[in-house]
Amino acid sequence: MTPRHIAVIMDGNGRWAKSRGLKRSEGHKAGTEAAKNIVTRCRELGVEHLTLYTFSKENWARPKDEIATLFDLLQVFLKKELSSLREQGVRLKILGELSEFPFGVRQVVAHTIKKTENCKSMTLNLALNYSGRDELVRACRKMISEGISEDKITEETLSGYLYTAGQPDPDLIIRTSGEQRLSNYLLYQAAYSELYFTDVYWPDFTPEELDKALADFAGRQRRFGKTGDQI
Helix, strand or coil, X not given: CCCCEEEEECCCHHHHHHHCCCCHHHXXXXXXXXXXXXXXXXXXXXXXXXXXXXXXXXXXXXXXXXXXXXXXXXXXXXXXXXXXXXXXXXEEEEECCCCCCCHHHHHHHHHHXXXXXXXXXXXXXXXXXXXXXXXXXXXXXXXXXXXXXXXXXXXXXXXXXXXXXXXCCCCEEEECCCCCCCXXXXXXXXXXXXXXXXXXXXXXXCHHHHHHHHHHHHCCCCXXXXXXXXX
16 A cells, blocks of 8 residues: 655765765755655655655754755755646645745745645645754644643644644655664654665665665554554
């Protein structure tokens, strides 16, 4: 069965570049190409939601020139791929706070969201300036500010205040480059996600590598607290 929602931690761009004697910026550029190919492959497979961990709140601690490169690549990617996203019926959504981003980035992101808002084949979530813990704090604050009473706060209520409101939780979370942790990514939504870790660096994560992850996913039994006999 094809997952409805796949989330990816795109890790290893810098190490990919270093292993080839290239600048880190070249790794990020190659990673952008990998992302484009994975978006297309997920659309072909009928995946309804794809979430890519693009820039975390912790990434602000990186060198300023690297951050500038990431922002430039994001703008180029969205401008270049807008027509393709529309043709494929892919709607763009953002998970995270964009207010801290440069005006140019916010403008391009807003334009892409507007131009793809009626696309219905697949939702592409870009986690930008995202933090799983911050998302939960933000949701709680918003519920308090709206005067929601204690007895009305349920898992469903809380889910409705997350960035992913209205979308299913990830069935599968993929992390590349050999690291085996969530890194503050979709902490609430990942409660019953299947996790898949690969040593492949993100720029080398091809559609064929995605197919391997999906084959592994297909062989798992998701019990959600029940016994195998009950499934």
